[in-house]
Amino acid sequence: MPGPRRIRWLDGKPRTTLPSPHVPILLRSMYPSRLSDHYYDTLRDDVMYMTYNHEFRPRAPAREPNMKYDPEDPYSKHRRNIPRGGLQIGKKPAPPTTPHNVIRLEKIALHCMVKEATSNRAQLLPAIMALRVLSGETHQGGGLRKREGVQIVKGRKTEGGWIRPGLPCGARVEMTGDRMYEFLDSLVNFVLPRLREFNGITMPYASRSQQTPSGVSGVVSFGLPPQALGFFPEVEVNVDSYPRLHGFHIHFITNAFGRGAQSQARTLLSGFRIPFARAS
Numbered sequence: 001m002p003g004p005r006r007i008r009w010l011d012g013k014p015r016t017t018l019p020s021p022h023v024p025i026l027l028r029s030m031y032p033s034r035l036s037d038h039y040y041d042t043l044r045d046d047v048m049y050m051t052y053n054h055e056f057r058p059r060a061p062a063r064e065p066n067m068k069y070d071p072e073d074p075y076s077k078h079r080r081n082i083p084r085g086g087l088q089i090g091k092k093p094a095p096p097t098t099p100h101n102v103i104r105l106e107k108i109a110l111h112c113m114v115k116e117a118t119s120n121r122a123q124l125l126p127a128i129m130a131l132r133v134l135s136g137e138t139h140q141g142g143g144l145r146k147r148e149g150v151q152i153v154k155g156r157k158t159e160g161g162w163i164r165p166g167l168p169c170g171a172r173v174e175m176t177g178d179r180m181y182e183f184l185d186s187l188v189n190f191v192l193p194r195l196r197e198f199n200g201i202t203m204p205y206a207s208r209s210q211q212t213p214s215g216v217s218g219v220v221s222f223g224l225p226p227q228a229l230g231f232f233p234e235v236e237v238n239v240d241s242y243p244r245l246h247g248f249h250i251h252f253i254t255n256a257f258g259r260g261a262q263s264q265a266r267t268l269l270s271g272f273r274i275p276f277a278r279a280s
Helices: 034-050 121-135 177-194 261-271
Strands: 105-113 151-154 168-175 201-203 219-224 248-254 276-278
Touching: 034 177, 034 261, 105 121, 105 177, 121 168, 121 177, 121 248, 168 177, 201 219, 219 261, 248 261, 261 276
Parallel strands: 201 276
Antiparallel strands: 105 168, 105 248, 151 168, 219 248
């Protein structure tokens, strides 16, 4: 004969006094991501074929550092010894191409600056609302402790005459996983085709040197005007609830680094139907 049924009442949180389960709950996506499947089924093999660089000779060994600071000296052991020949920014080659390090999109960062927030913090609310509805990110949302949600950007030093150290001047948010691909899908299908004077992300001149910090970073960034924010379906359905629309920057962060990383990142984004245009 079964014993009496044991019932455990949910304990309330001290801050909100709302009942919460005694076990951690993780929320997962209930449907597959279309762009994620497109990358792993089709795009990854094509990008590896287009960016493959055959090396028929072994690589030269790394240069020995110039021992300017003694690592055994407690007063200088944490100082970095620069390699011989100076800094190697823009000179280091990309890692060997293998099926395990094919370029992929790691995360998308949105960044919005609000100049009026330095005098009135309430001016940040429309930007925070827009970034939250675009990304769907909240602090530790879905039981994931690594999710930070929308973060307030504060000035580090005096810049431009209006940025002051410690004063809020904008908001930012980072997206990964399926939410990153959902944002990319909305951007490509609903926003970019409706922009009138948008021919594509401006690329540098062909004669410009690629051995620059931006050329070896593997990050593609561009900005959108305030009216582009109203073209997102998440905002357009209730655009009257936003007191003001702000422009923002989008940063596509990939795992590419080294010489030619910027070109590899553009190749990957082209596979997601993001247009590029050469500067005239």
